[in-house]
Amino acid sequence: MKQILKKVRTFAQENELFDPGQKLCAAVSGGADSMALLRILLELQPEFGYQLTACHVNHGLRGASADRDEAFVRGECGRLGVPLRVFHPADVGFAVPPHAGEDWARKLRCACFDALHAEGITTVAAAHTATDQAETLLFRLARGTGLHGAAGIRPKREGFCHPLLCLTRGETERFCTGCGQRWVEDETNDSDAYARNRLRHGALPALRSANAAAEENLARFCEKAARADAYFAQKAEVLLEDAEALLPQRLPAGAVYAMQKEEPVWALGPLQEADPLLLEAALHRLVSPVRDAEEKYVRLLCTLVEQGSGAVQLTEAVRFWAGGGVLWVEEAVEKDPLPEAGVTALPLPFSPEKALELRLPGGWMLETRRIPGGFPEKTQGVHKKDLKNQADYAKITMLYSALVLRHRRPGDTFCPAGRGVRKELRKWMNETGIPPEERDRLPLLAAGSEVVWVCGAGFADGLAPTADSEVVLQMEAQKMEEEQ
Structure with a gap:
């Protein structure tokens, strides 16, 4: 003692x-x-x-x-x-x-x-x-x-x-x-x-x-x-201060707007010439006030600085831009969307034990229910295309304690059934060919950044019911126009 x-x-x-x-x-x-x-x-x-x-x-x-x-x-x-x-x-x-x-x-x-x-x-x-x-x-x-x-x-x-x-x-x-x-x-x-x-x-x-x-x-x-991080943090602060002081005479319109809002703008030259470790430390300081500064987000910004042009979306409201020799941050002004009559706004906490019938943004109708497991498909009256929208109820309730119905967010990941490979949701949507205009309005079920179910694609890998499943969670979603 x-x-x-x-x-x-x-x-x-x-x-x-x-x-x-x-x-x-x-x-x-x-x-x-x-x-x-x-x-x-x-x-x-x-x-x-x-x-x-x-x-x-x-x-x-x-x-x-x-x-x-x-x-x-x-x-x-x-x-x-x-x-x-x-x-x-x-x-x-x-x-x-x-x-x-x-x-x-x-x-x-x-x-x-x-x-x-x-x-x-x-x-x-x-x-x-x-x-x-x-x-x-x-x-x-x-x-x-x-x-x-x-x-x-x-x-x-x-x-x-x-x-x-x-x-x-x-x-x-x-x-x-x-x-x-x-x-x-x-x-x-x-x-x-x-x-x-x-x-x-x-x-x-x-x-x-x-x-x-x-x-x-x-x-x-x-x-x-921690000691090494403190050392690089001091050097990074100096690097960012120098990059703010060495701006070119002509700035892109976005950078001008940022400066009018008294937001910082950094010259790309000093950042591109900096030691890679020092650049990572500097960009970590820019990411951390916005979101959890995971390595992947710092690397995305490093690539943006190296390329000198383009944009990186860190959150729904914050995007970093590069162009015209400078780097700046753009913050979206959040506006309350006008509610549609009879439409349930997302995000919405999701309780697997409750049956739901909801009209969702984007013209979707969602119905969820629990059904007994272990019955033949013909007895349940379930079409093959709906099987992907079924999950073992016990697995869902055991693995996920805080499910939310919502739309996609930066950082979301999804593991499609039968693939066994987790991907960024953004990349998966690109590979699947989902039209860009539909991606932000597609309903999905998520636990944190892990997407459990995507409308049209079904449940993630490993959640499908088996012959031993006592209870099955079924989610059915379709466009309102199709119903009519």
């Missing part, structure tokens, strides 16, 4: 995590990591002089288990004499959707932390460990990332700190055991439905078998990547 306290003390001092009089709030879920965080912060409080409180977020997603965790945290904070603030979704204006997922839960926690900051809390301390850091690094590398993403979770950022990044999950459990501190287990951590859990259960044990210190080594790599 003393050795673990020493590690956290040294880590906090090196990263300047604590200040005397600081109003510090520990985010406590009730798990081993967060209970270790609370006990360690209590031990270090006299030395660093911060004011310590705790908070707990009951997401309302796990029923009795969530209420059990809340009661446990209340009891432990009362026993330890730590003031506790408990949040429920309604406390910050949230309502639990029918199929809330990790994204919704993350937004809820952020809203709760914002409320704490508004009430005077200086810093929220989170219980992320070196194990979480290793998982984050592997996840980002698999998805595609640069130095900034490879730096992982930073020890400190505005309003937040992570004092346990120097400890592994095994060390937090040993600390709790050593001081007689109980904790609760979140049963969702055992499920492989989430990508991070699959890394936790598969990749990390395999790496530990190669080197027992794998987690610490991966976390150390993140520290080095």
Whole structure:
């Protein structure tokens, strides 16, 4: 225990995590990591002089288990004499959707932390460990990332700190055991439905078998990547400032309009002459305020700069343009579309268990229903062309917790049935020959950026019902003109 306290003390001092009089709030879920965080912060409080409180977020997603965790945290904070603030979704204006997922839960926690900051809390301390850091690094590398993403979770950022990044999950459990501190287990951590859990259960044990210190080594790599990223970020800022100052005399109309709106415009010359790593760092700084700065978006902008002409659509509202020797950003002015009588506006949360009959934008009529599985096709009265619009209901409900009916968005991907290859939806639409005028109005079903069903193409690969399927989800869509 003393050795673990020493590690956290040294880590906090090196990263300047604590200040005397600081109003510090520990985010406590009730798990081993967060209970270790609370006990360690209590031990270090006299030395660093911060004011310590705790908070707990009951997401309302796990029923009795969530209420059990809340009661446990209340009891432990009362026993330890730590003031506790408990949040429920309604406390910050949230309502639990029918199929809330990790994204919704993350937004809820952020809203709760914002409320704490508004009430005077200086810093929220989170219980992320070196194990979480290793998982984050592997996840980002698999998805595609640069130095900034490879730096992982930073020890400190505005309003937040992570004092346990120097400890592994095994060390937090040993600390709790050593001081007689109980904790609760979140049963969702055992499920492989989430990508991070699959890394936790598969990749990390395999790496530990190669080197027992794998987690610490991966976390150390993140520290080095963070230092390198900070260095390139400073150089990138200078590069962008120089590119803003060296504009040609004549500018394209779009760049002129951007400058009239006091938006930055950059000369392409300095960007094209820059070291490729420095250019990537500079373009990462341009992408990150707009969307999650994945490697593919940075590379798209790099290609745009190298070509010197063209455009890259980052979101529905933000597009980067190059031409006439300059680079500029164009932001669309969002307008509320005029509603059509009887037409359901998209996006719309989708609950597989509910039968629907909707008129959608673009002249589509959509009907969804559940039907018994295991019957011959002739008994069901299903045409062969409709089979692609059937999915195993159990697979859908198990794999996807937050489905949305909507139109396409930048970054969407789709894996057509029978192909086994995931593609960007944009490329798939090009290859399939869908008319450009129809692509933005074609209804689809998605979970995040993963498209599960496309009107006219059916469900994605791996979702088709089998002879063992007890219940089948069927989605039927057709043009209103065809009905008439």
